[in-house]
Amino acid sequence: TAKVSRISLSPPAVLAFGFLGLILLGTLLLLLPFATTAPITLLQALFTATSAVTVTGLVVVDTGSQFSQFGQMVIALLIQAGGLGFMTFAVVAAISLGAKIGLSQQKIAQEALGQTSLAQVTTIAKAVLLYALVIELIGVLLLTLTWWSELGFANALYHGFFYTISAFNNAGFALSSDSLMPYAGSIPVNLIITSLFVIGGIGFIVLIDVKKHQRWQLLSTNTKVILLATLLINLCAFSLIWLLEANNPATLQQLSIKDQVLAAWFQAVTPRTAGFNTLDYSSMTDASNILTLLLMFIGGGSLSTASGIKLGTFVILLMATYAFLRRRDEVTVFKRTVPTPLVLKALALALVSLIAIFISIFLLTITEQAPLLDVAFEVVSALGTVGLSRGLTGELSTFGQLLIIVLMITGRLGPLTLAYFLATPKRKRIRYADTRIQVG
Amino acid sequence: TAKVSRISLSPPAVLAFGFLGLILLGTLLLLLPFATTAPITLLQALFTATSAVTVTGLVVVDTGSQFSQFGQMVIALLIQAGGLGFMTFAVVAAISLGAKIGLSQQKIAQEALGQTSLAQVTTIAKAVLLYALVIELIGVLLLTLTWWSELGFANALYHGFFYTISAFNNAGFALSSDSLMPYAGSIPVNLIITSLFVIGGIGFIVLIDVKKHQRWQLLSTNTKVILLATLLINLCAFSLIWLLEANNPATLQQLSIKDQVLAAWFQAVTPRTAGFNTLDYSSMTDASNILTLLLMFIGGGSLSTASGIKLGTFVILLMATYAFLRRRDEVTVFKRTVPTPLVLKALALALVSLIAIFISIFLLTITEQAPLLDVAFEVVSALGTVGLSRGLTGELSTFGQLLIIVLMITGRLGPLTLAYFLATPKRKRIRYADTRIQVG
Numbered sequence: 104t105a106k107v108s109r110i111s112l113s114p115p116a117v118l119a120f121g122f123l124g125l126i127l128l129g130t131l132l133l134l135l136p137f138a139t140t141a142p143i144t145l146l147q148a149l150f151t152a153t154s155a156v157t158v159t160g161l162v163v164v165d166t167g168s169q170f171s172q173f174g175q176m177v178i179a180l181l182i183q184a185g186g187l188g189f190m191t192f193a194v195v196a197a198i199s200l201g202a203k204i205g206l207s208q209q210k211i212a213q214e215a216l217g218q219t220s221l222a223q224v225t226t227i228a229k230a231v232l233l234y235a236l237v238i239e240l241i242g243v244l245l246l247t248l249t250w251w252s253e254l255g256f257a258n259a260l261y262h263g264f265f266y267t268i269s270a271f272n273n274a275g276f277a278l279s280s281d282s283l284m285p286y287a288g289s290i291p292v293n294l295i296i297t298s299l300f301v302i303g304g305i306g307f308i309v310l311i312d313v314k315k316h317q318r319w320q321l322l323s324t325n326t327k328v329i330l331l332a333t334l335l336i337n338l339c340a341f342s343l344i345w346l347l348e349a350n351n352p353a354t355l356q357q358l359s360i361k362d363q364v365l366a367a368w369f370q371a372v373t374p375r376t377a378g379f380n381t382l383d384y385s386s387m388t389d390a391s392n393i394l395t396l397l398l399m400f401i402g403g404g405s406l407s408t409a410s411g412i413k414l415g416t417f418v419i420l421l422m423a424t425y426a427f428l429r430r431r432d433e434v435t436v437f438k439r440t441v442p443t444p445l446v447l448k449a450l451a452l453a454l455v456s457l458i459a460i461f462i463s464i465f466l467l468t469i470t471e472q473a474p475l476l477d478v479a480f481e482v483v484s485a486l487g488t489v490g491l492s493r494g495l496t497g498e499l500s501t502f503g504q505l506l507i508i509v510l511m512i513t514g515r516l517g518p519l520t521l522a523y524f525l526a527t528p529k530r531k532r533i534r535y536a537d538t539r540i541q542v543g
Numbered sequence: 544t545a546k547v548s549r550i551s552l553s554p555p556a557v558l559a560f561g562f563l564g565l566i567l568l569g570t571l572l573l574l575l576p577f578a579t580t581a582p583i584t585l586l587q588a589l590f591t592a593t594s595a596v597t598v599t600g601l602v603v604v605d606t607g608s609q610f611s612q613f614g615q616m617v618i619a620l621l622i623q624a625g626g627l628g629f630m631t632f633a634v635v636a637a638i639s640l641g642a643k644i645g646l647s648q649q650k651i652a653q654e655a656l657g658q659t660s661l662a663q664v665t666t667i668a669k670a671v672l673l674y675a676l677v678i679e680l681i682g683v684l685l686l687t688l689t690w691w692s693e694l695g696f697a698n699a700l701y702h703g704f705f706y707t708i709s710a711f712n713n714a715g716f717a718l719s720s721d722s723l724m725p726y727a728g729s730i731p732v733n734l735i736i737t738s739l740f741v742i743g744g745i746g747f748i749v750l751i752d753v754k755k756h757q758r759w760q761l762l763s764t765n766t767k768v769i770l771l772a773t774l775l776i777n778l779c780a781f782s783l784i785w786l787l788e789a790n791n792p793a794t795l796q797q798l799s800i801k802d803q804v805l806a807a808w809f810q811a812v813t814p815r816t817a818g819f820n821t822l823d824y825s826s827m828t829d830a831s832n833i834l835t836l837l838l839m840f841i842g843g844g845s846l847s848t849a850s851g852i853k854l855g856t857f858v859i860l861l862m863a864t865y866a867f868l869r870r871r872d873e874v875t876v877f878k879r880t881v882p883t884p885l886v887l888k889a890l891a892l893a894l895v896s897l898i899a900i901f902i903s904i905f906l907l908t909i910t911e912q913a914p915l916l917d918v919a920f921e922v923v924s925a926l927g928t929v930g931l932s933r934g935l936t937g938e939l940s941t942f943g944q945l946l947i948i949v950l951m952i953t954g955r956l957g958p959l960t961l962a963y964f965l966a967t968p969k970r971k972r973i974r975y976a977d978t979r980i981q982v983g
């Protein structure tokens with residue numbers, strides 16, 4: 104047995120196998136007769152399980168009507184397992200079993216948590232779970248209270264439980280086919296749900312840093328960057344969407360100012376990468392949809408329940424562009440230098456994401472009959488594990504569904520895997536002589 | 544006077560002023576009563592002059608019917624001046640006047656020609672003009688012979704002259720409103736026109752290297768890369784477009800195999816960045832249009848009559864992605880290392896281009912009523928100074944036309960200006976301490 108336990112897989116491989124196992128298990132559970140109200144196909148079950156484990160929220164089958172309460176609970180658990188993260192679970196499981204963390208798990212957690220000290224890993228892994236459960240508990244309480252009078256206690260608790268898990272984990276699964284549109288004007292639902300997914304999407308490292316230091320000056324540069332970027336991007340998106348939709352009769356024009364503010368705020372924050380919606384994206388202006396594409400591409404904080412290229416990557420890209428244009432040799436942020444390898448890492452992540460998006464859009468324009476905007480929206484939504492759609496998901500061909508499944512998994516595992524690869528020591532090779540190639 | 548001649552402008556500023564002066568001159572000439580068959584507006588004249596000087600080929604006024612022969616000759620001369628390049632002209636003018644090349648012109652030519660030795664500059668500047676004129680002369684001869692029987696000698700010569708200048712300079716201006724569609728099946732027209740714009744778009748440095756060494760082993764890495772990339776990209780695009788359009792009744796399906804090959808070849812090579820077309824892009828499949836977007840984004844060789852981010856930049860991006868994914872610390876091509884600053888330069892060019900494209904698409908979706916594909920096509924076509932359109936150009940709002948004008952100028956001057964900025968010594972600044980920011 105000593106020999107068996109020595110079989111070493113690279114951390115990304117462990118992560119990938121764990122995810123695929125979870126998806127497979129979910130697929131089988133969702134295929135059980137009592138999981139659905141009417142039989143679903145293998146592809147539909149696979150799509151739903153993948154969407155849940157990768158916390159995407161794209162659906163080919165209506166969660167509220169086609170799944171039984173058992174099926175819905177399976178989905179919620181898949182979301183929770185996928186969202187809090189296979190890595191954190193693996194570390195915590197190793198701790199709770201009292202065993203020493205093996206080197207491979209340490210590496211996962213270390214890379215996962217962006218920490219360089221191995222000693223911090225177990226502390227952080229425990230904190231992750233504690234934070235998540237405390238915040239989720241508060242979410243369930245508040246949502247149950249909100250829905251009690253409307254739905255009765257038991258049903259309010261059930262909804263509160265499902266929506267809390269779906270929101271905190273940035274999964275975007277809803278129990279009604281029109282997502283949260285019925286609650287577009289509800290202040291408590293808007294505030295609770297957006298708070299849950301914004302907190303979930305900021306990332307635990309940032310939350311822990313805020314909890315520990317409490318004062319702005321003491322926060323790490325990373326924390327400051329993520330908090331400020333979150334605030335600025337959300338405010339910009341809010342203003343732009345309000346402006347772009349204010350005269351749109353299909354969305355905001357008929358609403359009161361209060362409802363306009365709520366709806367603009369919700370649609371501004373949900374693309375990174377919560378995936379609920381209180382407006383219909385196919386009714387919104389093209390400009391709002393283009394803006395949403397960018398927000399979905401950016402995503403949330405690293406090591407959060409959100410996906411995308413991540414806020415930190417986006418900030419480095421912006422500051423790098425600024426440095427390029429100002430002819431500065433260093434990319435700086437808050438009077439700190441971003442090392443060149445980190446800049447290259449950010450550029451690599453963005454480049455690989457863009458290549459994946461381009462190839463996927465190209466393939467889907469061959470297999471699907473839909474306008475470019477719908478196709479691009481679906482692809483970026485899947486790769487960012489956002490879950491918003493202009494309505495294409497339900498109409499996808501078999502190839503289209505399989506491609507979206509691959510994109511959801513790539514979107515959830517890819518950036519971390521890529522970050523791991525880019526962080527590990529490079530192979531030594533023959534050093535070739537330099538060459539000049541014409542650029543620009 | 545000694546004092547006046549000392550006023551020093553940065554090379555990009557000289558370049559920009561020269562281009563803007565040429566555009567202004569062209570606008571005034573095109574507004575002359577005898578330049579047009581029916582009066583045109585100031586905006587239309589400005590748009591046409593900009594499109595000609597930047598060798599783009601997007602038109603808001605039909606070149607063949609709305610301009611007189613004088614107007615058409617003005618356009619041809621603007622194309623020639625813009626295409627062979629303000630910089631080369633400036634250097635050659637300085638040489639022909641017998642004056643010593645001032646340091647600022649040297650810098651322009653040096654950066655323009657990608658050469659490090661100042662001694663080579665005058666040699667190359669002369670070679671540029673000689674090559675261009677010899678190739679154009681051959682083009683005029685061949686096209687005149689081709690069209691003689693159809694149009695009569697005088698008209699064939701006139702057409703041969705106009706189309707040679709337009710093709711060699713990758714301008715894409717045509718004398719009929721449907722571009723070269725009437726000649727979709729003509730072997731000589733297809734071969735002569737595509738040869739002219741492919742040669743013009745490869746870049747003089749490459750042409751000179753090929754002329755000088757003649758054998759593959761002796762060519763510089765840059766030349767090998769550009770030649771091989773040109774061949775591979777053209778063959779891939781040819782196969783894909785043939786495949787994607789073979790069953791499209793609106794394009795290739797009804798044609799003979801010979802005509803299918805000709806049309807697929809023409810549409811494969813024209814997006815980088817010639818701008819003529821023998822098929823209607825709005826009738827082609829969405830997938831072909833998406834592929835064309837990529838080809839337009841890539842563009843031709845550096846210091847050629849083509850634009851775009853340039854072939855060399857694209858190759859470095861591909862090899863960088865490959866190196867990232869293989870966890871290699873060096874970007875290599877043909878067993879040569881691409882220095883990190885050059886990789887960063889390529890990434891910066893691509894990033895800035897993508898940001899410009901995104902913002903432009905966002906703005907146009909607000910001002911124009913058109914599908915995303917048409918808008919994206921127009922923006923990428925303008926920034927790459929390609930000149931292909933799905934029909935939006937003629938329908939653009941005033942804001943839309945002004946934005947496209949800015950994009951055409953940015954597309955022609957931007958990459959070189961940016962390359963200049965990124966190549967010049969950087970300012971020394973305070974070195975800040977390093978910071979870690981979460982990526983991926």
Ligand SMILES: [K+]
Nearest residue numbers: 159273378489
């Ligand atoms: K989601």
Ligand SMILES: [K+]
Nearest residue numbers: 599713818929
């Ligand atoms: K062109």
